[in-house]
Every structure is written in C-alpha cells, then in structure tokens.
Amino acid sequence: MSDPVATNPAGTPLVELRNVTKVFGGGGAFSNDRVVTALDNFNYTIQPEPATITAVVGESGSGKSTMANMLLGLEKPSSGEVLYKGKDIWKFSRDERRTFRREVQAIFQDPYGVYNSFYKVDHVLTTPVAKFKMASSNEETDRMISEALLAVGLRPEDTLGRYPHQLSGGQRQRTMIARTLLLRPRIIIADEPVSMVDASLRVTILASLLKLKSQFGISLIYITHDLATAYQISDHIIVLNRGVVVEQGTPDAVVKNPQHPYTQLLISSIPQADPDKAWGESPADSFDGTGDLRTVDFSATLAQNGH
Amino acid sequence: MNSVLEIIDLEVHFPTRRGPVRAVDGVSLTLHAGERLGLIGESGSGKSTIALAVMRMIKPPGKIVGGQILLDGVDLLTLSDEAMRRTRLAEVAMVTQGAMNSLNPVIKIRSQMIDGLKAHGVELSKSGYEEKLGELLTAVGLEPGVVDLYPHELSGGMKQRVCIATAISLKPKVIIADEPTSALDVVVQRQVMQTLRRVQDEIGAAVILIGHDMGLMAQFAQRVAVMRRGHILEDSEVHQIFANPKDPYTRELMESLPSFDRDTRFMQVIEEAAEEVAAVAAAQ
Incomplete structure (x- = not known):
C-alpha cells in the first residue's frame, strides 16, 4: 500500500508534539469561567523505531487525556504543532488524514462504551476493515479478524457472533485491541485501558499490549494514573500535573529517584501490598498540586456564596 | 474481643432460567467491635452481595434464602421493615463506590445531612444541627462551610468525605465501605481512606472494607477475608495473609x-x- 503521508526521511520522527498548549474556557456570553490551561507547552517525540512504550502518568485534570486528544487530532492545539511524519496534522490533505486516522489508533478506558449493544461484536471488527479497505474479499476480512483475535488470545468461535454484554470486560477490551491490530497502526494511544478491570484480567490485557510492541513493532502511549503498572511495562515515563510535565525519564529514574514533590506524592500515595510499609501521613495539605482542580476552586466558591 | 456482627451460613440466591445462582453460598464471617476487616475478591465473587445482605438491600429477584446476620446478637433478618430502616445508618452504615453520586444534585449538603438525622429521630434546634454538621464535616477534614454548597461544587474526594460524614453521623457500630475509593485518584484515595480510618477509630466502629486491591487491604485492614464464587477461601490476620497466603x-x-x-x-x-x-x- 502506498503511503500518501509525506515520506519519512531518515531522522524524521514518527510523531512530534512541539510546544503544544491547550487552553479551555474563558469564553462565551454566559461564561464566568476561568481560563484553564489543560496542557502547557508540551514537547514529545516518538521515533519510528524501535517501538517504545511511553507512560503518561497523572491524575484527573492533569492534562493527560487532553494530550491524547491532541495526538489523535481530536482537539486542535491553542498553540504549538502536532507533527506526524514531519507534517502538521491540521494541514493534512484528505488522503493524508485518512492514513493518519488508520495509523494512529486509540483504546479507551471503558471497553463497553465503544460497542453498540444492539450489534454483535463482529460489527466493531468488520467496520474498520471495510472503511479503510483493508481486505479485498469477505474471506480475507474473516481471516484477518480471526488472526487479530488470536493475536490477543481470543478464540474467534468464542467471540464472534456474540453481543457485547455476553463478553467479559477483559474480552471486550482485548477485542478492541484486536480491532486496532486490523488497521496495522504505527502508534496506539491507550487511555486507562486497564483501570476498569479486575487484577487477573489486567495482566492478560497488559500482556496483549506488550505484544503489540514486541511482536508488531507498534509504539504505545500508555495513559494512566497508575504509576505501578507504568513502572512495570513502559520504557519512558512522563509525569503530568495540571498540564505541566513535572518530571520525565526512565521508569527507574522517575520511580526510584523522583525529583518533583508531585511525583513523590504520587508514589507515596500508592498503597503498598505490605502491611509493614506504612502509608504515612497524607502530605496533600502541604502540597497543593494535586490534580483535583475543583479543590482549588473551593474557597473561591465559598466566598462567592457569601462566606 | 466481642463480636459485633456475626454472619452465619448466609445464602443469597439469584434465580435464573438455568437455576439459582448462589451469589453467596454458605458464608460465615465474624466482625469484632472496632475491627477493620478487609473483604477481597473480584467482580462477581459475592463480596458486595454480602454487604447488601447485611443492609437488607438485596434487589429482587435476588433473595436471602438462608442463614443469620446477628448484629449485637439480634438477627437482622427477623426485623420488621421499619425496625430495619431505623437500624440502617444508626447501627450499620454503608459507603459505596457510587455514594458520591447518591447525593441529590439540587439540594445543598446541609439539607441532605439534616434529612438523614431527622429520618432517624434526631431532633435538634437550628443551631444544634449547624453545630453537629460542623463537627461531622470537620471530622472528615472538610470545612463546615461545605454545608452551603451543592454536590457539583465539590470534587469526588470531597463528596465521598461528605458521605463518610453522613455515615458516622449516628455513630454506627459497623461501617461497610464497598470500594469507597475506586472512582478516585490515588492521592485522593489515600486522603479518603485515612479519613475513614481516623473516624472509625474515633467513634469505635468496626469497618468492613470491600475491594479488589491487595495494597489497600494491606494498608487498612487488620484481618482479610478472600472471596471467590460465593465462598470465603481464607480468613486471616493481615500479616499472616501477606506472609503466608494459604x-x-x-x-x-x-x-x-x-x-x-x-x-x-x-x-x-x-x-x-x-x-x-x-x-x-x-x-x-
């Protein structure tokens, strides 16, 4: 298949986010919104190879999902550029945009919300194959779908022909991973892919995600609030707090020798599975950088209400 | 130690076309006064069904078909509906994962908390309520001024703390916390769990913490019971279960x-x- 996105000369990164800033609020006749900078001057580069797993870690309001939406081209940056193979994704031609849509895929937190409960799960698998003309016949479509399901450890006969509610959460999420595989993507953005499933299912999903990298050479952006799985599966960790990268580096550097108080707070907040390792006192009162933006509004709201 | 809650041979069934599903299948569990018990298992293990059974809030067609639930020696399953209503909150309170969404969005926190007290026969003067609410909110680390806010003006962690404040308002003997922090970020989770820990200690309530995170259990519970498919597989002291899981x-x-x-x-x-x-x- 020819590649309508500008060829990728040696040294051109696969993806580059350059000084990307996203600002919300502040507008509208009925709005008394403050301006919220969801993402502030974000820079990041992914090389075409080797495939890597980058974890973007932060709490609600940290900007991690905004960052994902920028990368997916779902939201336009207020300033800065998102480049794919060296070209601004907002200046793509129709064909380039189509290739980008296929090569940059997403997996979301709630694998149930993606499905239409009136359709069999086959629907989410056949649709992208048809839309992107990945197969030349129905037989080829069937074969590709079977291969993709097997690649994530699902038996086609146990999965196809069933309705979404007849699958477990783990099966639904792995079906979504199979769906992305059908499109032969270069990058997958996984936004909290395991935060809604049980621990035993979590390992199977993580195993499938790791396989994307090792076997299919697909780079992964793993967006999570769980620093522990990030530590275990990623090659690089970015810690976001209120839209700002407060720290980044190898998992060992970030976790074993955190420099920023917010990273330290995230690490100390994780309950360790050892009754002798004390959780300690909550430092949340002394450090006000928690991602909970609304907490910050609290005194202002009280004042508004006449206190 | 005195046992405050004793569950004996509890059976909860859900009828299906293929016969009853035994969501809780002969579970016995003892909770001592002031104790923190962790109840861990995955989705469908029956852990939340036990919580609902103790509250007598199993939704039909689900049904408690056998066993006893003794609270201070009184079998909750024999109480009249009215007596059970009075027992909830006053004797056994529950905080769930979605508790924060149970707050009425169009009523300020003050009225919601006062309603709870009134429904259980606590009659105070206006300033008396104000003082009581102030104490409860302070106990969970919130400013008393929160009474003037609507739920949407609070963050998830703050709402969950309002629910804990409500849960302790009548000093219950038992608090059932069913995944109280699953919807919260890790930093807020710690704040909420440490709040729960402190207030249960202050009022001397026993707590059953239901969840699937062994880390949370290690940090909160003194004893951990492991559930799977309606059965308790293991019930041990927390150090024991981590050092030597059976x-x-x-x-x-x-x-x-x-x-x-x-x-x-x-x-x-x-x-x-x-x-x-x-x-x-x-x-x-």
Missing part, C-alpha cells in the same frame, strides 16, 4: 498486583499470560 487464589491476587520492584512475580505473571495468549493461537 489459598492459591490469594497468592494469585497478590502476584497480579504491580509494584515498584523489578524482582516480583508481576512480569512473570504477564509472561505467563502472554504464553497463554500464544497457546490459544497455536491450538487453532
């Missing part, structure tokens, strides 16, 4: 927990999962 399933739960160590079993478990994935393809 049931293979308990071990499995712990090994599937990621940590900040490179030499744990976690990546091995992932590799085994990857091998199982490969085996499925190879078998075709």
Whole structure:
C-alpha cells in the first residue's frame, strides 16, 4: 500500500508534539469561567523505531487525556504543532488524514462504551476493515479478524457472533485491541485501558499490549494514573500535573529517584501490598498540586456564596 | 474481643432460567467491635452481595434464602421493615463506590445531612444541627462551610468525605465501605481512606472494607477475608495473609498486583499470560 503521508526521511520522527498548549474556557456570553490551561507547552517525540512504550502518568485534570486528544487530532492545539511524519496534522490533505486516522489508533478506558449493544461484536471488527479497505474479499476480512483475535488470545468461535454484554470486560477490551491490530497502526494511544478491570484480567490485557510492541513493532502511549503498572511495562515515563510535565525519564529514574514533590506524592500515595510499609501521613495539605482542580476552586466558591 | 456482627451460613440466591445462582453460598464471617476487616475478591465473587445482605438491600429477584446476620446478637433478618430502616445508618452504615453520586444534585449538603438525622429521630434546634454538621464535616477534614454548597461544587474526594460524614453521623457500630475509593485518584484515595480510618477509630466502629486491591487491604485492614464464587477461601490476620497466603487464589491476587520492584512475580505473571495468549493461537 502506498503511503500518501509525506515520506519519512531518515531522522524524521514518527510523531512530534512541539510546544503544544491547550487552553479551555474563558469564553462565551454566559461564561464566568476561568481560563484553564489543560496542557502547557508540551514537547514529545516518538521515533519510528524501535517501538517504545511511553507512560503518561497523572491524575484527573492533569492534562493527560487532553494530550491524547491532541495526538489523535481530536482537539486542535491553542498553540504549538502536532507533527506526524514531519507534517502538521491540521494541514493534512484528505488522503493524508485518512492514513493518519488508520495509523494512529486509540483504546479507551471503558471497553463497553465503544460497542453498540444492539450489534454483535463482529460489527466493531468488520467496520474498520471495510472503511479503510483493508481486505479485498469477505474471506480475507474473516481471516484477518480471526488472526487479530488470536493475536490477543481470543478464540474467534468464542467471540464472534456474540453481543457485547455476553463478553467479559477483559474480552471486550482485548477485542478492541484486536480491532486496532486490523488497521496495522504505527502508534496506539491507550487511555486507562486497564483501570476498569479486575487484577487477573489486567495482566492478560497488559500482556496483549506488550505484544503489540514486541511482536508488531507498534509504539504505545500508555495513559494512566497508575504509576505501578507504568513502572512495570513502559520504557519512558512522563509525569503530568495540571498540564505541566513535572518530571520525565526512565521508569527507574522517575520511580526510584523522583525529583518533583508531585511525583513523590504520587508514589507515596500508592498503597503498598505490605502491611509493614506504612502509608504515612497524607502530605496533600502541604502540597497543593494535586490534580483535583475543583479543590482549588473551593474557597473561591465559598466566598462567592457569601462566606 | 466481642463480636459485633456475626454472619452465619448466609445464602443469597439469584434465580435464573438455568437455576439459582448462589451469589453467596454458605458464608460465615465474624466482625469484632472496632475491627477493620478487609473483604477481597473480584467482580462477581459475592463480596458486595454480602454487604447488601447485611443492609437488607438485596434487589429482587435476588433473595436471602438462608442463614443469620446477628448484629449485637439480634438477627437482622427477623426485623420488621421499619425496625430495619431505623437500624440502617444508626447501627450499620454503608459507603459505596457510587455514594458520591447518591447525593441529590439540587439540594445543598446541609439539607441532605439534616434529612438523614431527622429520618432517624434526631431532633435538634437550628443551631444544634449547624453545630453537629460542623463537627461531622470537620471530622472528615472538610470545612463546615461545605454545608452551603451543592454536590457539583465539590470534587469526588470531597463528596465521598461528605458521605463518610453522613455515615458516622449516628455513630454506627459497623461501617461497610464497598470500594469507597475506586472512582478516585490515588492521592485522593489515600486522603479518603485515612479519613475513614481516623473516624472509625474515633467513634469505635468496626469497618468492613470491600475491594479488589491487595495494597489497600494491606494498608487498612487488620484481618482479610478472600472471596471467590460465593465462598470465603481464607480468613486471616493481615500479616499472616501477606506472609503466608494459604489459598492459591490469594497468592494469585497478590502476584497480579504491580509494584515498584523489578524482582516480583508481576512480569512473570504477564509472561505467563502472554504464553497463554500464544497457546490459544497455536491450538487453532
């Protein structure tokens, strides 16, 4: 298949986010919104190879999902550029945009919300194959779908022909991973892919995600609030707090020798599975950088209400 | 130690076309006064069904078909509906994962908390209520001024703390906390759990913490019971269960927990999962 996105000369990164800033609020006749900078001057580069797993870690309001939406081209940056193979994704031609849509895929937190409960799960698998003309016949479509399901450890006969509610959460999420595989993507953005499933299912999903990298050479952006799985599966960790990268580096550097108080707070907040390792006192009162933006509004709201 | 809650041979069934599903299948569990018990298991293990059974809030067609639930020696299953209504909140209170969404969005926190007190016969003067609410909110680390806010003006962690304040308002003997922090971020989770820990200590309530995170259990519980498919597999003191888990399933739960160590079993478990994935393809 020819590649309508500008060829990728040696040294051109696969993806580059350059000084990307996203600002919300502040507008509208009925709005008394403050301006919220969801993402502030974000820079990041992914090389075409080797495939890597980058974890973007932060709490609600940290900007991690905004960052994902920028990368997916779902939201336009207020300033800065998102480049794919060296070209601004907002200046793509129709064909380039189509290739980008296929090569940059997403997996979301709630694998149930993606499905239409009136359709069999086959629907989410056949649709992208048809839309992107990945197969030349129905037989080829069937074969590709079977291969993709097997690649994530699902038996086609146990999965196809069933309705979404007849699958477990783990099966639904792995079906979504199979769906992305059908499109032969270069990058997958996984936004909290395991935060809604049980621990035993979590390992199977993580195993499938790791396989994307090792076997299919697909780079992964793993967006999570769980620093522990990030530590275990990623090659690089970015810690976001209120839209700002407060720290980044190898998992060992970030976790074993955190420099920023917010990273330290995230690490100390994780309950360790050892009754002798004390959780300690909550430092949340002394450090006000928690991602909970609304907490910050609290005194202002009280004042508004006449206190 | 005195037992405050004793569950004996509890059976909760849900009828289906293929016969009853035994969501809770002969469970016995004892909770001592002031004790913090962790009840751990995965989705569908029956752990939340036990909580609902104790509150007598099992939704039909689900039904408690056998056993006893003794609260201070009184079988809750024999109480009239009205007596059970009075027992809830006053004697046994519950905080769930979605508790924060149970707050009425168009009523200020003050009225919601006062309603709870009034429904249980607490009659105070206006300033008396104000003082009581102030005490409760302060106890969970919130400013008394929160009474003037609507739920949407609070963050998830703050709402969950309002629910804990409500749960302790009548000094219950038992608090059931069913995944109270699953919807919260890790930093807020710690704040909420430490709040719960402090207030249960202050009012001397026993707590059953229901969840699936062994880390949370290690940090909160004194004793942990492991549930699977309607049964309790293991019920041990917390250090005991972490140092020497008796049931293979308990071990499995712990090994599937990621940590900040490179030499744990976690990546091995992932590799085994990857091998199982490969085996499925190879078998075709």
